[in-house]
Amino acid sequence: xxxxxxxxxxxxxxxxxxxxxxxxxxxxxxxxxxxxxxxxxxxxxxxxxxxxxxxxxxxxxxxxxxxxxxxxxxxxxxxxxxxxxxxxxxxxxxxxxxxxxxxxxxxxxxxxxxxxxxxxxxxxxxxxxxxxxxxxxxxxxxxxxxxxxxxxxxxxxxxxxxxxxxxxxxxxxxxxxxxxxxxxxxxxxxxxxxxxxxxxxxxxxxxxxxxxxxxxxxxxxxxxxxxxxxxxxxxxxxxxxxxxxxxxxxxxxxxxxxxxxxxxxxxxxxxxxxxxxxxxxxxxxxxxxxxxxxxxxxxxxxxxxxxxxxxxxxxxxxxxxxxxxxxxxxxxxxxxxxxxxxxxxxxxxxxxxxxxxxxxxxxxxxxxxxxxxxxxxxxxxxxxxxxxxxxxxxxxxxxxxxxxxxxxxxxxxxxxxxxxxxxxxxxxxx
Numbered sequence: 001x002x003x004x005x006x007x008x009x010x011x012x013x014x015x016x017x018x019x020x021x022x023x024x025x026x027x028x029x030x031x032x033x034x035x036x037x038x039x040x041x042x043x044x045x046x047x048x049x050x051x052x053x054x055x056x057x058x059x060x061x062x063x064x065x066x067x068x069x070x071x072x073x074x075x076x077x078x079x080x081x082x083x084x085x086x087x088x089x090x091x092x093x094x095x096x097x098x099x100x101x102x103x104x105x106x107x108x109x110x111x112x113x114x115x116x117x118x119x120x121x122x123x124x125x126x127x128x129x130x131x132x133x134x135x136x137x138x139x140x141x142x143x144x145x146x147x148x149x150x151x152x153x154x155x156x157x158x159x160x161x162x163x164x165x166x167x168x169x170x171x172x173x174x175x176x177x178x179x180x181x182x183x184x185x186x187x188x189x190x191x192x193x194x195x196x197x198x199x200x201x202x203x204x205x206x207x208x209x210x211x212x213x214x215x216x217x218x219x220x221x222x223x224x225x226x227x228x229x230x231x232x233x234x235x236x237x238x239x240x241x242x243x244x245x246x247x248x249x250x251x252x253x254x255x256x257x258x259x260x261x262x263x264x265x266x267x268x269x270x271x272x273x274x275x276x277x278x279x280x281x282x283x284x285x286x287x288x289x290x291x292x293x294x295x296x297x298x299x300x301x302x303x304x305x306x307x308x309x310x311x312x313x314x315x316x317x318x319x320x321x322x323x324x325x326x327x328x329x330x331x332x333x334x335x336x337x338x339x340x341x342x343x344x345x346x347x348x349x350x351x352x353x354x355x356x357x358x359x360x361x362x363x364x365x366x367x368x369x370x371x372x373x374x375x376x377x378x379x380x381x382x383x384x385x386x387x388x389x390x391x392x393x394x395x396x397x398x399x400x401x402x403x404x405x406x407x408x409x410x411x412x413x414x415x416x417x418x419x420x421x422x423x424x425x426x427x428x429x430x
Contacts, residue, residue: 028091029102036083044076062128069124074117081109100165108162115155119148139207142196142244145227149189191245192228198248205230205247205254213252216242235376263346263370264379270390271362272328273402279324284398288330293337301325328355331397332365335390339369344382346370362402 051067066072084106088099122144129135161168199205205222211232212219220234229241258264280288289298305323312321336353339345349370356364367390371382394400 032084032087032091033080036080036087039083040076040080043079044073047072047076062124065124065127066121069120069127071117071120071124074113074120078110078113078117081106081113085110104162104165108159111155111159111162115151115159118151122148122151135207138200138203139225141225142193142200142227146189146193149227188228188243188245192243195245195248196225196227199225199244206256210255210259211252212255213242213247213250215250216240216246216252218242218252259374261349262374263349263372264374266367266369266371266383266386268383268387269356269364269366270387270394271359271364271402272394273362273400274358276399277326277328277363278398280327280330284327285325288397291334293341294330294334297333297337298325298330327397327399328363328365331394331399334393334397335365335367338389339367339386342386344372345386346372361404 048067051063051072054063085103088103088106091099126141126144129140158168205211205225207222207225209222210220211222213232218232218234218240220232220240222230223233223239224231226244228244230244230247232240232242234240285298285302288294302325305325309322332353332355336351339351339353340347345351346369351369354366354368356366358364367386371379373379373382391401
């Protein structure tokens with residue numbers, strides 16, 4: 001009895017469906033949608049599981065990048081829409097127009113997930129490239145961003161054309177009238193793309209370079225190069241984002257050459273008090289001749305000056321005609337010998353001590369040399385040690401640094417002048 005009743009109810013339901021074709025089509029579409037979702041789940045599980053197993057092999061490590069960036073996940077998401085496109089013909093009571101519209105919608109969904117998969121594939125390629133040696137010198141992130149932008153623009157045109165059932169060429173022809181608007185909207189993007197191409201082709205900027213751009217407040221290492229911006233981490237750990245096009249339209253300093261050379265320049269002056277500059281006495285010449293770094297210099301200089309003065313004859317008796325050693329010239333020779341014998345001063349680069357134009361602050365002696373390291377902390381230590389020693393050895397040559405008078409100097413001077421009259425009065429009373 002139950003079997004007969006069930007058969008009769010099923011026959012009545014089938015008859016009702018025949019009387020209501022829309023309900024019949026709705027049920028068919030619901031079944032098709034459920035089946036497509038189920039197949040999509042199965043396909044995603046199989047693809048991801050197979051990828052996980054294959055990625056264990058070292059030669060197929062790139063599959064892990066695809067899985068991490070959800071490339072295969074996006075591809076598996078196209079399965080339901082593909083099943084719907086194939087199964088629409090099997091749905092009963094579905095008109096050709098409805099079938100065509102639903103087919104276009106399913107195709108648009110397929111194109112959408114295919115575009116997302118390609119976008120994720122570009123991200124995966126960027127991760128794979130980041131592990132190569134070329135990534136240290138050339139960044140392709142800007143090109144990938146431009147490729148993704150063009151991909152989405154092209155995909156949007158094709159998807160819209162699919163939904164409205166028109167040729168994509170029809171929409172592309174309409175873009176000609178919008179070119180001026182597009183150029184205005186994407187002006188910075190176009191400028192940044194051209195600048196990125198020039199920076200890369202001319203090898204002007206790499207990730208990891210130390211650059212200095214005062215007008216943008218940048219003084220640090222480049223940490224990222226994208227299509228629109230270049231991120232610089234300053235030494236105070238702040239991040240500065242510079243538009244890429246500004247690096248071509250404005251100047252900046254790149255210290256890569258210094259880092260690759262292996263030496264960093266020291267260029268700093270000692271301002272010698274001009275009142276201390278004088279000729280050396282015989283006793284001072286004898287004393288300084290015992291200095292290891294000055295022995296050869298003084299011996300050769302004495303011989304040179306002796307021959308010069310002998311050639312002058314009796315005229316050399318006058319002090320103004322006779323050449324003599326000066327304390328500042330001897331100190332300059334000592335400083336140069338000290339730099340050339342310093343273990344942390346680069347021997348293969350320029351090294352000199354030169355006297356600059358005299359100023360109101362004294363006689364500048366410029367120390368110009370290169371250290372054997374480019375590490376900032378070591379560079380500052382070496383530079384500090386050199387100038388500490390040179391400052392401390394100046395009195396040995398009868399020289400001193402120029403220093404502007406301070407408030408304490410004024411008080412000492414005034415106190416001295418006030419004591420003199422009082423001392424004179426006391427002397428008169430005695």
